[in-house]
Amino acid sequence: PTVFIWFRNDLRLTDNQALTAACEHARTVNAKVKAVYLVTPEQWRLHDVGARQLDFIRRHLHELARALARLGVEFELRQCARYRDVASLWQQQLLQQHGIAIYAGREPEFNEICRDQQLLDVGVPLRLTDEHCLLPPLSVLNQSGDMYRVFTPFSRRWREQARCFAIVPLPAPTPIATALDNVQLETTQARIEQLFQPLINDVDTSSWPAGEGEAQRRLQQFIDNGVSDYQQLRDFPAVAATSSLSPYLTLGVISPRQCFAALLARFPEVLNDDTSPGRSWLTELIWREFYRHLLVAFPHLSKGANFNPLADNVIWRNHPQEFAAWCAGKTGYPIVDAAMRQLNSSGWMHNRLRMIVASFLSKHLLVDWRWGEQYFRQQLLDGDLAANNGGWQWSAGTGCDAQPWFRIFNPISQSEKFDADGRFIRHWLPELTSTPLAELHRPNPARNLFNSDYPAPIVDHQAARERALKVLAVLKKA
Ligand code: FAD
Numbered sequence: 001p002t003v004f005i006w007f008r009n010d011l012r013l014t015d016n017q018a019l020t021a022a023c024e025h026a027r028t029v030n031a032k033v034k035a036v037y038l039v040t041p042e043q044w045r046l047h048d049v050g051a052r053q054l055d056f057i058r059r060h061l062h063e064l065a066r067a068l069a070r071l072g073v074e075f076e077l078r079q080c081a082r083y084r085d086v087a088s089l090w091q092q093q094l095l096q097q098h099g100i101a102i103y104a105g106r107e108p109e110f111n112e113i114c115r116d117q118q119l120l121d122v123g124v125p126l127r128l129t130d131e132h133c134l135l136p137p138l139s140v141l142n143q144s145g146d147m148y149r150v151f152t153p154f155s156r157r158w159r160e161q162a163r164c165f166a167i168v169p170l171p172a173p174t175p176i177a178t179a180l181d182n183v184q185l186e187t188t189q190a191r192i193e194q195l196f197q198p199l200i201n202d203v204d205t206s207s208w209p210a211g212e213g214e215a216q217r218r219l220q221q222f223i224d225n226g227v228s229d230y231q232q233l234r235d236f237p238a239v240a241a242t243s244s245l246s247p248y249l250t251l252g253v254i255s256p257r258q259c260f261a262a263l264l265a266r267f268p269e270v271l272n273d274d275t276s277p278g279r280s281w282l283t284e285l286i287w288r289e290f291y292r293h294l295l296v297a298f299p300h301l302s303k304g305a306n307f308n309p310l311a312d313n314v315i316w317r318n319h320p321q322e323f324a325a326w327c328a329g330k331t332g333y334p335i336v337d338a339a340m341r342q343l344n345s346s347g348w349m350h351n352r353l354r355m356i357v358a359s360f361l362s363k364h365l366l367v368d369w370r371w372g373e374q375y376f377r378q379q380l381l382d383g384d385l386a387a388n389n390g391g392w393q394w395s396a397g398t399g400c401d402a403q404p405w406f407r408i409f410n411p412i413s414q415s416e417k418f419d420a421d422g423r424f425i426r427h428w429l430p431e432l433t434s435t436p437l438a439e440l441h442r443p444n445p446a447r448n449l450f451n452s453d454y455p456a457p458i459v460d461h462q463a464a465r466e467r468a469l470k471v472l473a474v475l476k477k478a
Contacts, residue, residue, distance in 0.1 A: 001029060001030075001031040001032075001098045001099070001100045002031055002032050002033070002034050002097045002098055002099045002100065003022045003023075003025045003026040003029075003031045003032070003033050003034075003099075003100060003101050003102075003103070004022065004033075004034050004035070004036055004093075004094075004099055004101065004102040004103065005018055005019050005022040005033060005034070005035045005036070005073070005102075005103050005104070006018075006035075006036050006037075006038070006102050006103065006104040007035060007036070007037045007064065007104075008038075008104060008105060008107060008112075008252075009105070009107060009132065009250070009251055009252045010104075010105040010131060010132070010252035010255075011057070011060045011061070011063075011064050011212075011251050011252055011253050012064075012212040012215075012252060012253050012254065012255065013064075013067050013068075013071070013172035013173070013212065014169065014170065014171060014172045014212060014216075014255075014258070015131070015169035015170045015171075015255040015257055015258050016105075016131070016170070016172075016255070017105070017129040017130075017131050017170065018103040018104050018105050018127075018128075018129045018131070019103070019173060020170050020173055021103050021127065021129060022101070022103040023173040023176050025100075025101055025103070026176060027176070029100070031100060032074075032176075032177065033073050033176050033177075034073065034074050034075075034076065034097065035064075035068050035073050035074065035075040035076070036075075036076050036077075036078065036093070037061060037075070037076075037077050037078075038077075038078055038079075038080050038086065038089070039077060039078070039079045039080070039195040039196070040079075040080055040081065040082065040083065040086075041079070041081060041198075041199055042081035042082045043081070043082050043083050043111070044199070046082075047111070047377070047385075048374050048377040048378050048383075049377070049383065050347070050377065050378040050379055050380065050381075050383060051199065051200045051201045051203045052203045052205055052347040052379070052380075052381050053247075053250075053251075053347075053380070053381055053382075053383050054196060054199045054200050055196070055200040055203045055204075055205045056205045056208060056210065056247060056251065056381055057196070057251060058192060058193075058196040058200065059205065059210035059211075060210045060211060060251060060253055061077075061192045061196075062189055062192060062210065063210050063211035063212070063213075065185060065188045065189055065192065066185065067172075067212075068180075069179060069180040069184065069185045069188075070175065070179050071172075071173060071174075071175045071176055071177075071179075072175045072176050072177030072178050072179055072180065073176060073177070073180075074180065074184070075188045076188075077188070077191045077192060077195055078093075079195055083111055083112075083114070083115040083118075084115075084118070086115055086118070086119065087115075087118045087119045087121075087122050087124060090102065090119060090124050090126075091122065091124065094124065094125075099125075100125065101125045101127055102119075102124065102125060102126045102127065103127050103128075103129065104116075104126065104127075104128060104129070105128070105129050105130075105131045105132060105252065106128040106129065106130050106131075106132065106136075107132060108132060108133075108137055108292045108293075108295045108296050108386060109295060109302050109385050109386070110295075110299045110302030110303060111302065113296075113299075116128065131252075131255055131256075131257070132252065132256070132292060133256060133288075133289045133292050133293070134162060134165075134167070134256050134257055134260055134285075134289060135158060135161055135162060135165075135289065137292060137293040137295075137296035137297065138293070138296060138297060139161070140154060140157050140158050140161060140289075140293060141157075142157070146297075147293060147294065147297035147298070148290075149400050150400065151286075151287065151290055151400075154286075154290050154293075155283060155286045155287075155290070158286050158289065158290075159271050159272075159282075159286075162260075162271055163271050163272070167257060167260050167261045167264055168261065169255065169257050169258045169261050203347075205347065205381060207346070208247055208381060210253075211253070212248075212253050212254060214248075214253075215245065215248035215253045215254035216254065216258070218243060218244060218245055218248070219243065219245060219254060219258065219259060219262050220262065222242075222243040222244075222245070223262045223263065223265075223266050224266075226241060226242075226243065227243075227263070227266065227267075227277065227278055227281050228277045228278075229241060230242065230280050230281050231277070231279075231280040234280065234351070235351075235352045235418050236352075236418055236419070237339070237350035237352055237353050237418065237419060237424045238419060238421075238423040238424040238427070242350070242351070243281070244348075245259065246382035246384075246387075247348075247381040247382040249288070249382075250382045250383070250384040250387075256285060256288065256289070259285055260282075260285065263278050263281060263282060263285075266278060270282050287387075287390075288386075288387060290390070291386040291387050291389070291390035291391075292386045294307075294386070294390065294400060295385065295386045295389070301389055302385060302389075304370055306393070306398045307393050307398060307399045307400045308398050308399065308400075308475065310474060310475050310476075310477070311396075311397075311398035311474075311475060313474040314398070314471060314472060314474055314475070315471060316366050316367060316368040317365065317366040317367065317471075318366075318367055318368055318371070319365065319367070322365045322367065322458055322459075323361070323365070323367050323371055325455070325458050326340065326357070326360070326361050326365060326367070326372075326458075327340065327344075327375055328340070328344075329341040329344065329428075329429075330455050330458075331360070331443075331455070331457065331458045331459075332443045332444075332447065332454070332455045332456050332457035332458050333360065333411045333412075333415075333443050333457060333458075334415065334425045334429055334432060334440060334441060334442075334443070335353070335356060335411055335414060335415035335418075335419060335424075335425060335441065336356060336357050336360050336411055337428075337429060338353075338419075338424055338425045338427070338428035338429050339353035339354075339356060339357050339428075340357060341428040341429065342428050343376075343379050343380070344379065347379055347380055347381035348380070348381055348382075349380070352414075352418050354376075354391055354395075355391070355395055355409065356409055356411055356414050356415075357372075358372055358391065358392055358395035358396065359395045359396075359408065359409035359411075360409070360411055362392075362395060362396035362397075363396070363397070363408045363409070363464075363465075363468040363472070364408075364411070364459055364461070364464040364465070364468065365458070365459065365464070366467065366468060366471055369392045369393060369395070369396035369398060370392075372392055373388055373389060373392040376388055376392070397472060397475055398475070405472040405473075405475040405476075406469060406472070408465050408468055408469070410461065410465075411461065412441055412442055412443075412461060415440075415441040416441045419441070421437070422437050422440040422441070425440055425441075426440070429454065431453035431454045432454060443456070443457030443461070444456065444457070445457060445460075
């Protein structure tokens with residue numbers, strides 16, 4: 001008999017409850033363990049998964065293949081264009097290989113939940129573990145038994161509940177059989193290349209090392225050297241003051257439990273004491289959980305719906321050329337353009353900048369936030385439906401939290417405050433290297449007269465602000 005471990009967005013051996021359970025099950029019935037990864041190109045295209053993220057997955061799969069070979073676990077990759085074909089593929093696989101169970105980590109997105117339900121409906125012995133959040137979705141509820149719609153009370157309740165848990169990550173399982181030989185490993189690696197090469201074009205993600213060893217190293221380095229200054233420095237894009245773990249968390253190369261455990265080991269008081277130096281980072285990890293819980297509680301969010309139904313009445317301008325200028329980093333607002341160039345060339349953007357460019361697109365240009373959400377998803381290495389949708393709806397004022405529609409980020413004062421010496425802007429906009437600091441943060445209507453490399457502003461800030469206030473007034477609660 002065979003017990004399967006189905007890797008999805010949980011590409012690690014340590015603290016992998018599904019893998020540990022599969023190994024334990026196999027040991028008790030003397031079965032073999034086999035790992036499976038499904039390559040689903042058509043589904044990924046529908047979900048706007050970008051080539052960079054696919055390349056990052058490809059590189060993690062190589063690391064995973066090596067680690068599984070040491071455990072004595074065979075690793076098979078199968079291609080299956082869409083989720084709707086997954087149930088029959090598994091039925092075949094179980095039949096051919098005497099499969100008795102499949103273990104996998106539960107996912108929060110609507111299509112992924114439906115895919116798993118289809119398997120269960122046809123009797124596939126799928127056993128799901130909860131590991132993409134520390135506290136599972138639908139387990140942090142208000143007094144009426146409903147999901148919170150606002151972050152602050154959610155986070156308070158989340159911390160109360162988290163105090164009741166022993167947060168102890170699992171070690172990697174011990175080898176289940178003799179290590180695989182090199183020929184078997186090379187066959188798996190050739191298969192990874194065969195299935196992924198057609199999907200990744202020419203992208204290069206090598207500046208982000210792959211594998212859970214690297215994720216653990218980043219976590220430890222951040223906990224040892226960065227987390228205490230996080231509150232003071234986290235908003236300055238020219239400073240590397242955040243953990244840069246999101247690409248690894250998104251693909252489950254590291255688990256949220258491992259992050260919480262490391263934080264608690266350094267600051268044991270962090271769940272109880274508001275003044276703990278670890279508090280700010282804890283709050284960000286809870287934001288991550290909040291958006292995932294929302295996705296499960298409100299499945300229509302996975303289908304592009306506004307969280308606030310009043311937003312269905314917004315008449316977006318959706319000007320294609322203005323959207324194209326925003327994508328290309330050519331709006332004439334230096335901080336917006338520098339941020340978009342960073343995204344386009346590296347697949348990464350600092351959180352403060354994500355808020356600035358999202359506000360600029362949805363409010364200054366009045367482009368539907370879903371256009372921006374899709375573009376981010378296609379470019380980001382850490383593209384994640386829950387956090388991306390949550391971040392975009394928060395920025396556009398259509399979301400669940402207290403960022404009101406009438407608060408419009410001023411890209412000039414944001415730039416002056418968070419990139420005061422212009423270091424970030426100059427790095428990403430070399431055409432402005434010699435622009436004096438006093439002018440660097442401001443769009444300059446005369447700019448294209450003397451500097452043809454850099455455009456004049458696409459909109460006037462004050463006029464755009466007034467226009468947005470008029471259009472978005474439909475979000476005003478009765
Ligand atoms: P740190 O500051 O070190 O935070 C630690 C971890 O907490 C992050 O790795 C991430 O997993 C989580 N986190 C931090 N901030 C947030 C947040 N606001 N919402 C949810 N989780 C958070 N994050 C993604 O992982 N994927 C996305 O696709 C994504 N899209 C976004 C789109 C917009 C418009 C906005 C405003 C934010 C988006 N974020 C997204 C959230 C945030 O910008 C990134 O998680 C963060 O910049 C990652 O950097 P870091 O790992 O150094 O984070």
